[in-house]
Amino acid sequence: MRTIQHWIGGKPTEGTSDRRSPVWNPATGQQQAQVILASPADVDEAVQSAATAFLTWSQASLSMRSTILFRFRELVSKRVPELAGIISDEHGKVLSDAAGEVQRGLEVVEFACGLATVLKGEYSDQVSTGTDVFSFRQPLGVVVGITPFNFPIMVPMWMHPVAIACGNTFVLKPSERDPSVSRLIGEMWAEAGLPDGVFNVVNGDKEAVDALLDNPQVAAVSFVGSTPIARYIHRRATTNGKRVQALGGAKNHAIVLPDADIDYASDHVVAAAFGSAGERCMAIASAVAVGGAATDLLAAVTEKAKAVKVGPGRQPGCEMGPVVTSIARDRIVGLIGSGVAQGARLVVDGRTIVVPGHENGFFVGPTVIDEVTTEMDIYREEIFGPVLSVLRSDTVDEAIALINANPYGNGTAIFTSSGEAARRFQRGVNVGMIGINVPIPVPMAYYSFGGWKDSLFGDKHVHGPEGVSFYTRAKVVTSRWPRTDHASDASYLFPTAV
Numbered sequence: 001m002r003t004i005q006h007w008i009g010g011k012p013t014e015g016t017s018d019r020r021s022p023v024w025n026p027a028t029g030q031q032q033a034q035v036i037l038a039s040p041a042d043v044d045e046a047v048q049s050a051a052t053a054f055l056t057w058s059q060a061s062l063s064m065r066s067t068i069l070f071r072f073r074e075l076v077s078k079r080v081p082e083l084a085g086i087i088s089d090e091h092g093k094v095l096s097d098a099a100g101e102v103q104r105g106l107e108v109v110e111f112a113c114g115l116a117t118v119l120k121g122e123y124s125d126q127v128s129t130g131t132d133v134f135s136f137r138q139p140l141g142v143v144v145g146i147t148p149f150n151f152p153i154m155v156p157m158w159m160h161p162v163a164i165a166c167g168n169t170f171v172l173k174p175s176e177r178d179p180s181v182s183r184l185i186g187e188m189w190a191e192a193g194l195p196d197g198v199f200n201v202v203n204g205d206k207e208a209v210d211a212l213l214d215n216p217q218v219a220a221v222s223f224v225g226s227t228p229i230a231r232y233i234h235r236r237a238t239t240n241g242k243r244v245q246a247l248g249g250a251k252n253h254a255i256v257l258p259d260a261d262i263d264y265a266s267d268h269v270v271a272a273a274f275g276s277a278g279e280r281c282m283a284i285a286s287a288v289a290v291g292g293a294a295t296d297l298l299a300a301v302t303e304k305a306k307a308v309k310v311g312p313g314r315q316p317g318c319e320m321g322p323v324v325t326s327i328a329r330d331r332i333v334g335l336i337g338s339g340v341a342q343g344a345r346l347v348v349d350g351r352t353i354v355v356p357g358h359e360n361g362f363f364v365g366p367t368v369i370d371e372v373t374t375e376m377d378i379y380r381e382e383i384f385g386p387v388l389s390v391l392r393s394d395t396v397d398e399a400i401a402l403i404n405a406n407p408y409g410n411g412t413a414i415f416t417s418s419g420e421a422a423r424r425f426q427r428g429v430n431v432g433m434i435g436i437n438v439p440i441p442v443p444m445a446y447y448s449f450g451g452w453k454d455s456l457f458g459d460k461h462v463h464g465p466e467g468v469s470f471y472t473r474a475k476v477v478t479s480r481w482p483r484t485d486h487a488s489d490a491s492y493l494f495p496t497a498v
Contacts, residue, residue: 002033004179006042006203007186009049010196015042021176021205026092026322027312029360035179038204043171043211046200050142050169051217053197058139058167062116065165071192072161073109076102079188083181087152088313090178092321092362093276095313104442105157108463111445112161118468119166128497131480137472139167140219140243144212146233148225149175149324150279150384156182158449159222162467164198168219171200173212177324179203213237220470222462223247224281226382227408227454234457245470246457247450249382250281250410254439255288255399255425256297257416264437265415266300272413272439273301273388274308274366277323281455282411282433282440286372286379286389288399294392298347298370301388305348305366311355322355322362323385329362332385336367339378339389345370350386374402382408396421400428409452413439432456 004023005012017039022031038046076083084098091098121136145159152174160170174182182201189199202208212218213236220243223233227248234246254272256265272284289297311318323329333351340346350365364385372379372389379389393399403412413435414425422436432451435441443449443464450461460470482488 001031004033004035004183004203006036006038006046007183007199007201008042008046009200010190012183015039015045015202017042023090023177023179024325024362025089026324026362027314027358029326029358029362032089033180035176035203037176038202038208038211040207040211043202043204043208043215046171046202047142047212047215047217049197050171050200053195054139054141054169057164057169057195057198058141060167062119065167066113066116068193069109069113069161069165072189072194073106073113075188075192076106076109083153083184085314086181086184087178088321090180091149091152091279091313092324093279093313094318094321097276098313101151101154105154107445108157109161111464112165115162115165115468118465119472127478130482131478131497133476133478135474135476137166137468137474139472141168142171142218143168143220143471144171144173144218144222146173146209146212146221146223146225147175149177150276150281152178153181153185155224156185158224158463158467160199162463163471164194166468166471168471169198169200171202171212171218173202173204173208176203176205209233210236213242214240216240218242220244221246222470224462230457243470244458245450245460245462247281247462248455248457249408250283250451250455251286251379251382251406251408252282252284252411252413253286253288253399253403253406254284254413254415255290255393255396255403256293257290257396257414257418257421258292259417260293260415261417262293262296262300266297266304268415268437268439269388270301270304270308270366274305274320274386277320277364278386279323279328279384280440282442284388284413284439285383286391288391288393288402290393290396290399294390298368298390301390302347302368305368305388308366310353310363310365312358312361320366320386322358323364324362326362328385329364332364332383332387335378335381335383335385336369336387339369339372339376342376342378344372344376344378344389347390374405396424397428400425404428404430407454410455411435411441411451413437413441432461
């Protein structure tokens with residue numbers, strides 16, 4: 001049985017723990033590896049390695065950092081197929097989707113390569129007689145990323161390239177469900193020339209997470225996951241005096257107006273609902289049909305959901321793979337049953353799907369459930385599976401009110417040919433990321449990713465300009481070089497500009 005180790009101080013290590021967790025192949029339902037779960041002592045070793053490396057890495061020139069980032073970018077680019085295969089084998093998503101995930105992560109690396117410009121400070125000349133003021137930003141120290149299973153390479157890359165480029169050192173705690181790709185990223189950083197200890201990986205569960213949150217040498221924590229855990233991470237880490245950005249769950253809506261191109265809208269809603277088996281925080285979970293759009297939209301998404309090609313991630317032509325574990329599958333199946341029991345109408349039932357040759361895989365087929373109301377569990381809970389709920393509203397304003405009443409505020413979309421309706425929507429919804437005829441509005445790397453309400457705890461989004469702000473803090477210097485042949489103008493009054 002293959003054992004997945006930690007990456008600490010520039011080398012693999014088994015650490016001190018004897019605890020192990022299975023890593024499954026979701027397509028076959030068989031265990032393919034085991035991952036070592038870190039002890040608090042292992043976490044302390046990783047943090048200490050990062051703290052030691054920070055003393056020199058924080059003083060490295062911007063040119064040196066950029067050179068290493070460019071090398072890292074080239075190494076990742078050359079190995080996209082290999083990385084995508086590892087992700088597919090442990091997560092279950094199809095190869096093309098996994099390769100797309102790697103590409104979106106690379107975009108953040110490319111943004112980080114240009115940080116010499118983003119890290120420029122400000123300068124004000126002669127704010128008072130003979131006095132200048134300038135500011136610059138410095139790294140925080142040891143920073144931590146705690147990341148989810150659904151994007152095992154992209155979400156960590158939202159964090160560590162920016163943090164490292166800013167001069168911090170990094171400890172990554174990836175999901176124990178699909179940890180292999182993180183180890184390989186550690187090797188790539190080393191091959192790119194990153195000094196030992198600047199990037200570390202500790203695999204683990206809650207025991208490792210708590211050790212990171214409590215460690216006094218950790219300055220900041222970035223997290224992506226469910227809302228209950230995001231709330232816990234934020235509370236515990238801030239209590240310990242750390243800077244925190246904790247991105248939580250989502251319940252993303254797409255509203256479809258009668259003036260929308262139904263064929264176009266249904267194509268994109270189905271792809272956004274069932275891509276990656278719905279295991280995306282930006283997946284469309286709820287389609288809100290406005291007015292007369294309901295009949296045509298439901299017919300179109302029903303037909304297209306039935307046509308989705310489901311199978312193992314490495315099989316050519318497959319559009320959707322399995323969900324990540326049997327526990328996830330059983331939970332999704334249970335929520336579908338709950339929706340039916342509470343009065344929703346099941347239009348496409350994915351619970352009984354069988355993939356020939358992969359009968360033991362963790363598959364749930366595309367599911368469409370109509371006549372869903374906001375009181376039902378299937379609407380209220382984050383399903384994180386290939387389930388599309390269809391709701392109805394009479395007007396755009398009703399649809400906006402429905403979205404705003406939901407506790408989540410991660411992403412949303414509108415399909416329409418009306419610029420007025422789109423503008424009213426983008427200004428009216430209390431959601432952080434909005435798509436206009438775009439179902440999954442994930443910002444490019446030079447913007448920042450993050451939601452509102454229960455989808456974010458903390459005041460900073462990840463990557464982009466807010467990522468730079470999160471991983472640095474400002475110093476403001478007021479400077480004067482007085483002439484020695486002038487009398488001192490020291491005063492007991494509070495200083496003012498003259």
